[in-house]
Amino acid sequence: MTLRSLFLCFFVVAGLVTTATPAEAQRFFFDRWYEVRGRTTLDVRTVRGKIDVSVGDPGRVDIKGTVTLQWGFDVPANPAELARQLTGNPPVEYAGGVVRLRPPVNADQVRALTLGYEVRVPPDTRVISESDSGATAIRDVNGAVSVKTQSATTSIWRLGGDADVTTG
Numbered sequence: 001m002t003l004r005s006l007f008l009c010f011f012v013v014a015g016l017v018t019t020a021t022p023a024e025a026q027r028f029f030f031d032r033w034y035e036v037r038g039r040t041t042l043d044v045r046t047v048r049g050k051i052d053v054s055v056g057d058p059g060r061v062d063i064k065g066t067v068t069l070q071w072g073f074d075v076p077a078n079p080a081e082l083a084r085q086l087t088g089n090p091p092v093e094y095a096g097g098v099v100r101l102r103p104p105v106n107a108d109q110v111r112a113l114t115l116g117y118e119v120r121v122p123p124d125t126r127v128i129s130e131s132d133s134g135a136t137a138i139r140d141v142n143g144a145v146s147v148k149t150q151s152a153t154t155s156i157w158r159l160g161g162d163a164d165v166t167t168g
Contacts, residue, residue: 026068026069026079026080026083027066027067027068027069028066028067028080028083028084028086028087029064029065029066029067029087030064030065030067030087030088030090031062031063031064031065032062032063032065032090032092033060033061033062033063034060034061034063034094034099035059035060036059036060036061036094036097036099036122037059038097039097039124039126039143040061040097040098040099040121040122040124040125040126041097041098041099041125041126041127041128041143042061042098042099042101042119042121042125042126042127042128042129043098043099043100043101043128044100044101044117044119044127044128044129044130045101045102045103045129045130045131046103046114046115046116046117046130046131046132046134047103047104047110047114047115047131047132047133047134048114048131048132048133048134049066049068049103049114049115049116049117049131049134050066050116050117050118050134050135050136050137051116051117051119051129051131051134051135051136051137051138052116052117052118052119052136052137053119053120053121053127053129053137053138053139053141054119054120054121054137054138054139054140054141055120055121055122055123055139055140055141056120056121056122057120057122058122058123059122060120060122061094061099061119061120061121061122061125062119062120063092063099063101063117063118063119064117064118064119065087065090065092065101065115065116065117065118066115066116066117066118067083067086067087067113067114067115068113068114068115068116069083069112069113070111070112070113070114072111074111075111075112076108076111076112078108078112079112079113082106082108082109082112082113083112083113085109086104086109086113086115090115091103091104091105091115099119099121101117101119103115114134116134121141123140123141123142123143123160124142124143125141125142125143126143126144126145126161127141127143127144127145127146127147128146129145129146129147129148130147130148130149131148131149131150131152132149132150132151132152133149133150133151133152134149134152135152135153135154135155136149136152136153136154136155136156137154137155137156138155138156138159139155139156139157139158139159140157140158140159141159141160141161142159142160142161143160143161144161144162144163144164145159145161145162145163145164146163146164146165147163147164147165147166147167148165148166148167149166149167149168150167150168151167151168152167154167
């Protein structure tokens with residue numbers, strides 16, 4: 001075996017070990033909702049997780065979180081337990097008219113998990129969305145929309161207000 005073949009074989013095997021296929025991916029879920037009054041802001045941030053925002057019922061924000069286990073050399077030995085901890089106490093809060101959805105902050109959870117959000121908001125909600133590499137979709141919102149991504153698909157349509165979109 002040539003040195004070139006050996007390197008190619010190593011990178012193929014490394015890619016198989018560090019990349020989860022849909023069949024291998026294990027997911028955990030949580031739901032939260034908040035009754036909201038007046039002008040509401042949704043401030044959602046992810047690292048690798050998908051962000052999907054659309055219009056739901058007036059006066060209510062519905063959140064569905066999806067936690068997906070990651071595979072690789074640097075992943076802790078207990079990713080399922082970390083996922084259960086995160087779904088039991090997700091980084092979600094509502095205060096002062098702002099619903100904040102965040103990625104995990106615990107270092108082990110960051111290495112082991114991806115957290116994505118599917119959110120239904122009142123029509124006039126202002127949306128602030130930021131993702132490093134998770135796909136973002138925002139539709140039918142009448143409030144102002146601000147989207148920042150580094151390297152992901154961004155889909156925005158049928159907006160009724162201003163939109164500011166920045167991508168890397």
